[in-house]
Amino acid sequence: MKEDKFIRLIERCFNALLAVTIITLMFPFAAYYFICTYEGKVDNEEEVVVEQVMKVDDGITTDDNEILNGVHVNSGLIEDKGYEIVFATCTKCHSAKLVTQNRATREGWESMIRWMQRTQKLWDLGENETLILDYLSKNYAPEKKGRRAALSNIEWYELKD
Amino acid sequence: MMAKNKDSRRLFLKRGSMLALAGFTGLDIVFGENMPEGYVPVILEGDDPFKLFNKHKDMSLLNDKPWNMEAQAHLLDDRITPESRIFIRNNGLIPEKADPKKWTLTVDGESVIKAKTYTLDELKSKFKQYTYQLTLECGGNGRSEYDPPAKGNQWTIGAVACASWTGIRLRDLLEDVGIKGDAVYVGYYGADKHLSGDENKVVISRGVPISKAMQDETLIAFAMNGKDIPLVHGYPLRMVAGGWPASTSGKWLNKLVVRNKVHDGPKMEGSSYRVPCESVPPGAKVEDKDMCIIESMPVKSLITYPQSGAMIDENKQLDIRGHAWAGEFEVSSMKYSIDFGATWHKCELEKSANRLAWQHWKAKVRFPKKGYYEVWAKATDSNGVGQPMVVPGWNPKGYLNNACHRIAVKVK
Numbered sequence A: 001m002k003e004d005k006f007i008r009l010i011e012r013c014f015n016a017l018l019a020v021t022i023i024t025l026m027f028p029f030a031a032y033y034f035i036c037t038y039e040g041k042v043d044n045e046e047e048v049v050v051e052q053v054m055k056v057d058d059g060i061t062t063d064d065n066e067i068l069n070g071v072h073v074n075s076g077l078i079e080d081k082g083y084e085i086v087f088a089t090c091t092k093c094h095s096a097k098l099v100t101q102n103r104a105t106r107e108g109w110e111s112m113i114r115w116m117q118r119t120q121k122l123w124d125l126g127e128n129e130t131l132i133l134d135y136l137s138k139n140y141a142p143e144k145k146g147r148r149a150a151l152s153n154i155e156w157y158e159l160k161d
Numbered sequence B: 001m002m003a004k005n006k007d008s009r010r011l012f013l014k015r016g017s018m019l020a021l022a023g024f025t026g027l028d029i030v031f032g033e034n035m036p037e038g039y040v041p042v043i044l045e046g047d048d049p050f051k052l053f054n055k056h057k058d059m060s061l062l063n064d065k066p067w068n069m070e071a072q073a074h075l076l077d078d079r080i081t082p083e084s085r086i087f088i089r090n091n092g093l094i095p096e097k098a099d100p101k102k103w104t105l106t107v108d109g110e111s112v113i114k115a116k117t118y119t120l121d122e123l124k125s126k127f128k129q130y131t132y133q134l135t136l137e138c139g140g141n142g143r144s145e146y147d148p149p150a151k152g153n154q155w156t157i158g159a160v161a162c163a164s165w166t167g168i169r170l171r172d173l174l175e176d177v178g179i180k181g182d183a184v185y186v187g188y189y190g191a192d193k194h195l196s197g198d199e200n201k202v203v204i205s206r207g208v209p210i211s212k213a214m215q216d217e218t219l220i221a222f223a224m225n226g227k228d229i230p231l232v233h234g235y236p237l238r239m240v241a242g243g244w245p246a247s248t249s250g251k252w253l254n255k256l257v258v259r260n261k262v263h264d265g266p267k268m269e270g271s272s273y274r275v276p277c278e279s280v281p282p283g284a285k286v287e288d289k290d291m292c293i294i295e296s297m298p299v300k301s302l303i304t305y306p307q308s309g310a311m312i313d314e315n316k317q318l319d320i321r322g323h324a325w326a327g328e329f330e331v332s333s334m335k336y337s338i339d340f341g342a343t344w345h346k347c348e349l350e351k352s353a354n355r356l357a358w359q360h361w362k363a364k365v366r367f368p369k370k371g372y373y374e375v376w377a378k379a380t381d382s383n384g385v386g387q388p389m390v391v392p393g394w395n396p397k398g399y400l401n402n403a404c405h406r407i408a409v410k411v412k
Helices: A002-057 A083-090 A106-119 A128-139 B006-025 B030-034 B120-126 B170-177
Strands: B060-064 B067-070 B104-108 B116-119 B129-137 B160-169 B185-190 B207-209 B219-224 B238-240 B253-259 B274-276 B291-293 B300-305 B310-312 B318-325 B331-337 B359-365 B371-381 B405-411
Touching (some): A083 A128, A106 A128, B129 B219, B170 B219, B170 B253, B207 B253
Parallel strands (some): B310 B405
Antiparallel strands (some): B104 B116, B219 B238, B371 B405
16 A cells, blocks of 8 residues: 555656656747747837838938927928928938038029039939029028138136146 | 837838938939949948047037048147047048958059059058158138138138158159159049949049159158058048148049149049139139139148137236148248237247148247237248238138137136
8 A cells, every 4th residue: 555655656756747847848949939929020010110111201200300499400401491302302412511511692502503413413403493492592591701700609718727 | 219219210211211212302313323232321320420430529520421520729739630630521432441452553644654553562562661740731621711601511720630641752653653754743543432322433533743743742651640541531542742732632542643734633623622813802703714723732820729718817828839831831930919910929930840741839928917818820931921810812612711810818
């Protein structure tokens, strides 16, 4: 009797051990499977998102369209009628900084366009040209500087020896 | 929200920008086809140009496509300008790769007896090497002050530097190649890419007359401040023609042409690096035929210490210092004024380390009483020509502004 009990005990222990071993062995596979499927889901989601952004914004993400204090943050261009077309056209080849740091009359801006068309492979702007020139001559017109401007934006500081 | 995911944003920018901009504007994007595959304006990648080019945080970024950056006066206090404070001037896109093992320089043109090609190692081993401190200043330095405004990067005062350059003499190279008696000009070509993405379009190809090419200090350089030239400054090989518009010192140099006429590469003609042969009133239209190529840069100086805006106590003496240079010539006198030019006082002026290096100057200034002052600095060259206090003669592209530099000082 005692021997039977002992054998049953051994059997139970063995079964338990077997179960634990099987579960332990299975765990990495299960985990691996879980991770794979989970990552797969993330990948798919991202792809869908990218497609959506491209469809909805047609080129410029929400961040890239941000306007702060009347300025298009991404480019520094003043927000006004035609800035989108200026951004899209001009930054094809050069930085918007080349626009924003320059000032010219309508005639001056037109001559820059002609120069870029003559020498820099700028294409015919078609009916957009009027829009672009309206925008540039209004928002980036020359200011009188005279023969020598006064010092400005001086940042005062204590000079110690 | 999704745009915050860096990877998807990047993917989107790469895949979408060209095509999407076309859709956005309804424009036929002629350039789209020419744009190098996968080329994304570097700024969109979120790279920090100050880290990218090892520049001081107080340098000012004028342009990110192409890259253009300038110093402020107080950043240029060193006798030899360190890499971190040297202005960046680009007309096109910086070459992505430059393999020094495969790099060659070809010397060709109507006025060579026979074209010859050298590897970088050959140039370094075959010819004697020289080191000079050479002042390089952008022809358009100071452009921002012209009225009416001139188009282009609006440089203030920081597109100048004097680094130590090591290389071989252009003269030795030309003698090794063998040039004909009718040689007039040496033009350069480099490996930078045109903004339009057109691989066949040359960005800039300028150069110097034979007389400048033959000077001792005109170098084909491979080192700057004792190290390989940084990529943005022309690695692995560039021309250095001190005292002339820095655009004559071609970067990423892979070809020289010895011409029997004035070189006619891009940026040699029209209003590029040229000024009216005869002075014109501000805003005048000038015909191409009436424009002359800029050669030597004009006399100029900077106050590099203290930084503008210094407040000092009454009865305190103020030490000021800086550099002065005069293109092809020497600076013969240096003066300062604290009364807007009514009276001028002599500064101590050093000789240059070598010809075409900037000269250092210093002075001790006493202010008579409390108040707002401007310290103005004025250099005069060996021909007796000094810097004007007002912006000099107007020219269509706003070159050669050598008006006196000044700083603000308050005495309390």
